[in-house]
Amino acid sequence: MRNYLTGCNRMDAKQIRNYETATVALDQVEMGPGPFCMSFAFDQESLRHSISRIGLLNQPFLAKGQGDGKMHIVAGYRRILVCKSLGMKAVRSAILHHDAFPPLDCLRIALYDNLATRKLNDVEKGMILSRLLIHTDQDELLQHYMPLLGLPGRRSMLDYFLRLEALDPETKTSIALGRLSPQSVRLLFDLSQAEQKSLAGWIDKLMLNANYQKQFIDFIIDISIRDGKSISDLLAEPLFTQGSEKGSVNPPQRAKEILDHLRTRRFPRLVQAERAFQRALSHLTLPKGVRIRQPSNFEGPGYSMEISFKDGPGLLQKIKALQSAHDLTLIGIQGRQKQ
């Protein structure tokens, strides 16, 4: 029976018709993530549960290889992995012959199969775009495929997703699981795979949010370049290897400790100025519930004060206390001198 796609230029106008089906021995199937694979960091458990209970509902699509006679998985990679892990020897499959289904058509079949059934993670989107780029051009990706993947068709965005493919596998797992923000990933691109892996590992361990991730990577890269020390050497320092000085702490506490330490190292004079300001403040006779803050980064022209009070008389009392606190006149002067 001849298999073919109807329609003309655009894949989305084509449809698969009359494909052949056959029972295929699983040892005839190439099990590695082949040229059409679009799955990364997936959970097999629910699928395993389903197949073990009621069997394989939807047949995979396989492409007959030209050389080794092995079958490549076009769609159904996870299903076949689960079937194999359940001890099944063969599965009923749709067979696509390479003369009727060139690689780009196979990729499209895989893409639509995935789009219809699940949400793709960013690494998978990168895999899809990289694989498509072998057979089509960037403009087609920007105009047609990126919107299909729910992505804006911007060149910088395409560049981002294409670069995901080259990352270290553990880093990719962190991205797929949503533990690494895209902003942080961009900062990792130009590092070696070992450096990516180490930094992504620490971000995972410290459970940093997107803002802290960026700070962490920025601090490490800046210090590394400034001090001529490799990132691996920095991450092998006692700060990272010897655990917390405070003994047993939870990840957020440990994260704060590490970020504070890195900030002090990255901005020694700023931190020194902040500490000097705090020391100076501690010597002032401020009424209870009154806080004075320095300008952000000491850049702005003015300080700010916050007064907490219960009621009007309480406020008046604090204002009177402030009026008689003559050492307040030192604030601006001290701030400038200590900075």
Next chain:
Amino acid sequence: MNKNIPINRVILEEGAERYSLTSEILRRVPAAADLITGVKPEDPCGVDDCSQDMDKNSLRLLDFPGEMLKACPGTTNYICCGYQILHVGTNCPLDCSYCILQAYFNQPSLRIFVNLEDKIKSILNVIDNDPNHIFRIGTGEFMDSLALDPIVDWVNLLLPSFSTRKNAVLELKTKTEHIDGLLSSPLRDRIIVSWSLNSPHVSSREEHRAPSVRKRLEAARRCQMEGYVLGFHFDPLIEHPGWEDGYKKTLDMMDELIDPEGIIWISMGTLRYMPDLKYIIRKRHPQTHILDGEFVSGLDGKMRYLKSIRIEMYAYMKSLLDQWHKDLGLYLCMESDEVWQAGMGWSVKTSEGLSDYLDNRVVKIFGTYKP
């Protein structure tokens, strides 16, 4: 940079061919350069990733539809000088690691606005119609004023118009030695030739393709000897190991080569950048150390050195410059009143104050003007 500007491609946008400046430029570009014609303005001409490749060996000639004379955008919350930019092109064949033009992603190639001649009349009208205002105008904001002069010959185009305007000065700001056009012109009045300077350390490591500080100062000396008024810009001042000695070396060279009496102004500004530029710099100049300093977010959203560092650098530079000569027209670019006061020992207080100060320098150097 060598006077043989390495242009290997000339891109003519649609409509550029009808300007005489285009023909003149085409006569001067290397014969071996490829010529691509009829290019649409939105066509990047094969440069897909400007963050990596600014396409600095391509000259792109275009009919610029926008205003060519505009107020310098300056920055918010800091004191600015009220400068006017004569926008004659964008990008520059030099490749300084700190250059802000790297952030202009959608504008690769060395862009020359060939309709300048057509626009100049209206620009002069703006100047002439506001006789009480002194226009301090420069072409060096979005490009080096002289780097491409051997090919474009802006000097010949602009000097006759500006040297006859009594309420305007034209500043040509450069890091190059491309002064042949200037030296062959008979016009001097109301023209300022300025060099951007740095320490030899920064210059050799960060100002790629630019001549050494000494060569710049030798070019400045020749211009001064030929009667041009000079300006200098220590911008960006960059903190680096031994920066005090580094900048002193530059001042020693100035002392050796330049007569301070003929200087209209010397500006200073420490390195500042929009936050995203950091990642572009890291990508395009992985060896750079300009980002090593302690940068904090300023009141305008740009990253700048911690205030105490800026004050220290300005105070140091001012003390050296004061030792050289007491009346150099020193000023700070995009700084606060507090930093002026602490770093310079006095303050212009406001942007208007700085503008008046610099206008007075114009009057002092070029003579009184009464409309």
